[in-house]
Amino acid sequence: MKPLSIHDVHREGVELTLQSLLAYWKQHEHYAVAWSAGKDSTTLLTLIVHLVQAGHLPKPKKLYVFYADTRQELPPIQLAAEQIIAKLSELDWIEVIVVRAPLDKRFMVYILGRGVPPPNNNTLRWCTRQIKVEPMAAALETALEQLPGTALMLTGVREGESAIRDGRIAMSCSKDGAECGQGWYQQVLPEAKGIKGRIATLAPLLHWRVCWIWDWLKVWAPMPEFGGWPTQILADAxxxxxxxxxxxxxxxxxxxxxxxxxxxxxxxxxxxxxHLSPLLELKPLYRWMRKPEQRLRKRGVERLKDGSIAKNPQRMGPLTLEARSQALEQVLDIQRRAGVDLINGEEEARIRELIEAKTYPDKWTGDEPRADLWLDAVYSDGSVQPILFRELVS
Incomplete structure (x- = not known):
């Protein structure tokens, strides 16, 4: 019986991926993988390691793997990531760099310590940028500013994962002379000053179907011939x-x-x-934190630096200190019952320190009224409409 080869997986898809990689591999001195530990980026990472070890792709002096640890991953994904990192550490040509947001900007610390409400899809979608994109750009800059030449960043982006992402791909597929089918090569990525113009991105799995992803993770990648990766656990997630x-x-x-x-x-x-069922209590807790009873509100006319009046002079703002303290205890109780680590000791200490210091986001003092209290209506032109029957709401 002949040994299994990479062509036994999905010949068309794998060959196109390999052609995509080879088309740009020699144009760069350094190589990196942006790894979220999700199904697509894990497929990309384990496949590239196999291609190198099997001699299909030139072995780099160093392959940098940037793992975006948001501290908010589902436990099966986190467990799989830890096991994969352990295997990667056995290879001397791979360097894993765990990327986390600075302590004060981590998800739970930012909400419970600084008082910024949980993100929403309308006016306050801060999470992805702050706990994943910005830390990754900073880590890239730190790693590359000491190295000469250019770098190729490999991502697991695929078509069909979201309509917004597909729209970006459609608009970008002809950029930088790349041909359709060559993996959405772009010579533009992060805007970090130290690496501007020195890094390009390539998505060599762009054409992969989701069924191919699952075949790789559940069938092929765990086989010794392809690396014996602990990727089946991702199926649980x-x-x-x-x-x-x-x-x-x-x-x-x-x-x-x-x-x-x-x-x-x-x-x-x-x-x-x-045993993770207590984690289902987090979404209701986040909704509770966004309610007016748990937040402050601007009192009235707010003038900006240029003298103009803020468009939303009575906008809702940060969480009250009381709400933050209550939410902290609830999260700690949830993680204790679920047996997971949502807030570690360092983060808990920092949250309590920030609450004790009465820390609020910029332009908020904590002296503002609670958002559920009745106030005279203030409009964007500065006009005020007093509350009728004030004695009934005082």
Whole structure:
């Protein structure tokens, strides 16, 4: 029986990926993988390692793997990431760099310590940029500013993952002379000053179907011939044996931006992960924190530096100190019952320190009224409409 080869997977898809990589590989001195530990970027990472070890792709002097650790990953994804990192550490040509946001900008610290409300899809979608994109750009800049030449950043972006992403791909597929089918090569990525113009990105799995992703993770990658990767556990985070059919997308635990946390609901329905059911209490807690009773509100006319009046002079703002303290205790109770680490000791100490110091976001003092209290209406032109029957609401 002949040994298995990479062509036994999905010949057309893998060959196109390899052609994409070879087309740009020699144009750069350094190589890196942006790894979120999700299904697509994990497929990319393990496939590239196999291609190098099998001699299909030239072995780089160093492959940098930037792992975006948001501290909010679903437990099966976090467990798989830890196991994969352990295997990567055995290879002397790979360097894993764990990327986290600075302490004060981490998800829980930013909300409970500084008082910024949980993100939403309308006016306050701060999370992805702050806990993933900006730390990754900073880590790239730090790593590359000491190295001469250019770098190729490989990502697991695929078509069909979201309409917004597909729109960006459609607008960008002809940039920089790249041909369709060559993996969405772009010579523009982060705007970090130290690496501007020195890094290009390539998405060599752009054309992969989701069924190919699952075949690789559940069947091929775990085989010794392809690296013996512990990727089957990822199926749990996406629905177990029904992962392909459910096609659940994962994000942060109890993601405030999602109407429903399908991935978490699927996980806790499995006997192996049933102990995580207290995590289902996070979404209701985030909704509670966004209510007016837990927040402050600007009192009236607010003038900007140029003398103009703010467009929303009575906008709702940060969480009250009382709400933050209450939410902190609830999160700590949830993580204790679920047996996970949502807030570690360092983060808890910092949150309590910030609350004790009465820390608020910029332009807020904490002297503002609570957002559920009745106030005279103030309009963007500075006019005021007093409350009628004031004695009934005082």
């Amino acid at each position: 996406y629905g177990g044996d029904e992962a392909e059919e459910i096609n659940a997308r994962t994000g942060c635990i109890g993601c405030p931006l999602a109407a429903r946390d399908t991935a978490l609901e699927t996980i806790v329905a499995m006997p192996t992960w049933a």
